Amino acid sequence: MSKANNFQRIRELNFLQKAALAAAILERMLPNYQLFSDATGFGDQTVLRNALDLCWEKILVPKSKISFEKQIEKIEPNVPELSQFDMFGTYPAIDVSTALLGMVQGLMTKDEHEFVSVAKISQATVAKYIEFLLMAEEVLPDNQQVREHPLMQYEIEVLAELIEHVETMGRVTSESVKALKSLALADGQTNIGIELN
Template sequence: MLKKLTVFQEVRELEGWQAVAYAATLLERMLPNYTLFCEVTEFADPSLYRNSLDAIWDWLSSPKAKINFTAQLEKIEMAVPDVADFDTYGVYPALDVAMSMTAIILLIQGEDPQGAVVVSKLSQGGVEAFIEATAEGDISDAEIKVHPLMQWEIEVQKELLVLIKKHPHSGSTCKLLKAFATEPGMTNIGIEIN
């Protein structure tokens, strides 16, 4: 449990572009979970969320970019899945993406200064829930902590903190962070990205 707390504490201390960049990078790893859910269930057009995340990256790359985040928020709120409407596990990671997207936009708008912590916890919680859902029988907290997916999640978040603190706010840093999220070719819950 100590490892988790230190990551969240460090994320809590991020401010401004660093907090948004941290959250956007984690969301970049999670987004394919939403896309896959939409493709399988025909729930919504996943490009809505892709476009919103691209707008966040644009805003990060060039802070003078004029982006109507209130309109973005309205669009994504129309495509939030209701877990009661689906009997597939995929709705949960999809909902994590929707909640993360909302948290980042509220962070940008200054309405939720802890938006990066919200996304950090949703990503890690999503991994935990996935491990529990795919385990054969009951699984202890200790077993979850040492599970390769959870170990990877914690390492990614720690490495991301180092990257964000080491690099200046720039378009090239945004490219680096996006590549960091997509290069492993897997989502936070281990689903392969084509």
């Protein structure tokens, strides 16, 4: 399953399908923030968790009145500054915050490009992590190594699986959303392969 193929398939989904897919991808990214927060004492993971829950609510009940402006105001102070932390975990934490802000923005402005970006950000997080791992082994990473790395192959596979689920799930109902969420978390790890206990 080639990467371009996945993104082409995402573009062919309707608005709600794209939104549900992006929220499912965020479920896999969010625990990275918790790990960063636990390690540094910075940020409040519950703010991000609540915002993502509200995104799901909006996807399920498009008419629900949710102040996404307020959510953006709450999330922004929780986005870490790269310059303030000397650890790799800052990158995934920034990525999930950025992806979540995009998701909220997309639901607010009905801009489905934001949902496609969530998938791209997730893949970029994985690429950064692979580069970090290779450099730790004193290997200078190139694009091919990153692309062929098992973690990236796995990210592409999981994305393909989630897309397939969304393509075939029909109407967005609480049942189909529950199934999508559990599929996203079925392997018990974040998008960069960190085990969730």
